[in-house]
Amino acid sequence: MHPRFLYDLDACSIRTALETVGDPWTLKILREAVYGLTRFDDFARALACGRGVLSGRLKAMVTAGLMERRAYAEPGQRKRAEYHLTEKGWDLFPALLALSQWSERWTPPPDGPVAKVSERASGRPVRVSMTADPKAARLTMDEVRVQLGPGARRIA
């Protein structure tokens, strides 16, 4: 018997994370939120998914504390809802960046990266990496800028 089965690993933090964000729609919604979308109709358009699915996922994300729902109204229109990433939601960014780096390494995008992540202060590219150095400089989300890169093709 593999020693893994000697232990109850149910409290595993990877497992816990996957319970919240392991759903493909949740990850896709997070990606669009990083690109700056906030409105229900914009998410629906970008993801080309059913409104019921989207509504369910956004509600679950609000419940999980990843998104915050805010009301807004354009002049003369009825109130609508916007969804903004919370601190907890933004804190998933390093995981998304790690996935993105992995993908760029193993499946290089033909026209270069679609998104460019850089340090606000210096403009230097930002990477995610493993370190055991307790003094290693760590950037917070406030210090990081996400911009379109050369692989984002202008279509309109």
Place this chain on the structure above:
Amino acid sequence: MHPRFLYDLDACSIRTALETVGDPWTLKILREAVYGLTRFDDFARALACGRGVLSGRLKAMVTAGLMERRAYAEPGQRKRAEYHLTEKGWDLFPALLALSQWSERWTPPPDGPVAKVSERASGRPVRVSMTADPKAARLTMDEVRVQLGPGARRIA
């Protein structure tokens, strides 16, 4: 219109990564592979999933280059298949660690972490972080050890 819609972001590396690993079963299989499982029956037991689903996901992971299939036979038994993470598969570890860190921060496991990730050479804990410092020390998977932590409850 949100400026996001002025661009074709289909080549986005987060999207590409999610196409390969955005499936919840794939992420769960990766987690078990990190815990050291290699055999079909062990994956089936750990994940409590149907053999058809597991077989399909493992095949897709081999095709995607995340896993390598190897034959083995125990004395007097027929040949069976083992699945080992490839370099490309192990290269997803920082993304899993980032998810795990996020989860430990926002949903601290009651008995401490189930897994402990440390630097082989120093024993110091390993973290994933964002940096723009091109000289920042980066650990490779060979330099990192995954061990059970205090939250892994012995059951047998």
